[in-house]
Amino acid sequence: MSSPLWSLDEIVAATGARIGRGFDKATGASIDTRTLEPGDLYFAIKGDVHDGHDFVPGALEKGAAGAVVSEEKAPAFASDRLIVVPDVLEAMRQLGRAARKRTDAKIVAITGSVGKTGTKEAMRLALSRQGATHASVASYNNHWGVPLTLSRMPRGTEFGVFEIGMNHAHEILPLTAMVRPHVAVITTIEPVHIEFFPSLWGIADAKGEIFSGLEPGGTAVINRDSPYFERMKAHALASAAGRVISFGEQEAADIRAERIVVKPDQSLVEARVFGQLLSYRIGTAGRHIALNSLSVLAACHALGVDLAQVAVSFADLKPPVGRGERTMLSIDGDEALLIDESYNANPASMRAALANLGAMELNGQARRLAVLGDMKELGEKGPALHEGLAEAIEANNIDLVFAAGPLMKNLVDRLPEAKVAAHAGTSAELIDVVCAAIRPGDAVTVKGSLSMKMALVVKALKERYGASPTANALKG
Structure with a gap:
């Protein structure tokens, strides 16, 4: 029988908690009663909307x-099975630090403006073929997500993969200090959360904070193609890092993509890893995904993992929910392709999604449809960044645009009238017009910031036309 995740004595030692009768051990950890499993330790943290004590x-x-x-x-509860502490969130942090202290696992931390979650999933997949691997769930990358993920890490973990995010400067510092990674990765720097920063240089500095938590002699992995490479490298060299590995398409990159071929349901990559040729297939489409796979190779190289096995594992990579999932819709006895990018959006990921849609090779009179919602947290640059998407719409031969939100009006006003199918205030208002417009053979991408609820359009399309996973359904 496997040992519990946390015993009573371990919890007391880590948090100094006062524990009521009836508690013996915990097999998991949770902050949400909707997903809580029997045996979990429930942390009643206070959020922006709800107080966990109510549940x-x-x-x-x-x-x-x-x-x-x-x-x-x-005092509001019976004493049975209560773990009483001064501050619940701090207790979760303390338990997370204790989990990190007790493990011999090799730890990877990932941040960046775009691609954190996808890169984390690729890293998790690659390392899980090498040993027991623990990784962040979904996008648990903030002030509660990181300590929760740490507190869930079993003592026998061999590899840990942690996603670390931020909206403001200095938010990464305490998180990377808890995680204490052996390898820290920055995927890229883009105008995400630019509302809270004076410039992209500020975002680069905030992302560079991840290196401050590196274990002595650890490895910093940085995108060589980024114009902020030298700035991020300076952060790495000011840390305890013993090595910097670069990745990208530039000749100077340590791990360099020589050729990338994007197909509807996969990507093919030929890369040079410190001069050695490595070819592999990724089981999901996207140029940005192919480039981020180079950072996975870099991290695994730093950990001493067999890169041939890592490359083979990429074939089994599938996009997370709302981040590129492809399904076929049944329309009038034929099919149309739905690409679900509804989880979130920023200028870089929006352009990447449009590029993927543009890479689709369609038959006959089939069209490329883009259903786009506002990109948030762009501050005063928001209108211009939305208007600028017109170039990507044109370059990728998008036939029709359905837009939701006041910021998307800037894009609509810039596009030729023939390309604008509809503009509405909310995603819900677009549902009927999108469902009515889609035809057999079409490819439709849905994307926008999370608060725009673009997933409502995805849900409606699937419910109205059915949905099945796609595999080689369209050519590219």
């Missing part, structure tokens, strides 16, 4: 091993 009774009824509650709120 303590439900968590215990659902089979939580115990509930971590604050001293202030504890």
Whole structure:
């Protein structure tokens, strides 16, 4: 029988908690009663909308091993299975630090303006073929997501993969200090959350904070194609890093893509890894995905992992939900392709999505349709960055654009009238017009910031026309 994730004594040693009767051990950790599993330790953290203490009774009824509650709120509950602490979030951090301290795992941390989650998933897949691997769930990369992921890490983990995000300067510093990675990766620097920074240089500096947490002698992995490469490298050299590895398409990159071929459901890559040729197939489409795969090779090289096996693992990579998932819709006895990019959006990822749509080779009178929602947190640059998407629309031969949100009006006004199918205030208002417009053979991409709820359009298309996974359905 495997050992528990946390024993009573370990929790007390890490947090100094006062523990009520009935608690013995925990097999997992959770902050959400909707996904809580029996045996989980439930942390009643206070969020922006809800206070986790309101759900303590439900968590215990659902089979939580115990509930971590604050001293202030504890009197409201029966004492059974309560773990009482001064501050619940800090207790989760303390448990996370304890998990990091007790493990001998090799740890990778990933940040960047674009591609964090996809790169994390590729890293998780590659390392899981080498040994027991623990990784962030979804995009758990913030002030609660990172310590929660750490607190869930089993003591026998061999590799740990952590995604670290930020909206403001200095948010990465405490997170990377908890994770203490052996390898730290920055995918790229783009105008994401630019509303909170004076310039892209500020974003580069904020992302560079990830190197401050590197274990002595660790490795910094940096995008050589970025105009901010030297600035990020300076952050790495000011840290405890013992080595910097670069990746990209530039001749000077240590791990360089010589050739990338993007097909509808896969990407083919020929790369030079410190001069040695390595060819591989990635089981999902996207030039940006192919480039980020180079950072996975770099991290795995730093860890001493067999790169041939890593390259083979890429063939099994599938896009996370809302980040490029492809499904076929059944329309009038034929099919159309739906590309779900609805999870989030920024100028770089929006252009990448349009480029992927443009790479589709369609038959006959089939069209490329883009359903786009506002990109948020761009500040005063928002209108211009939306207007600038017109170039990508034209370059990638997008036939029709369906736009949602006030910022997308800037794009609509810039496009030829024939390319604008509809503009509405919300994604919900686009559902009927998109569903009515799609025809057999079409390819449609749906993308926008999370708050725009573009997933509503995806859901409606799937419900109305059915959905099945695609494999070699269209040529590219």
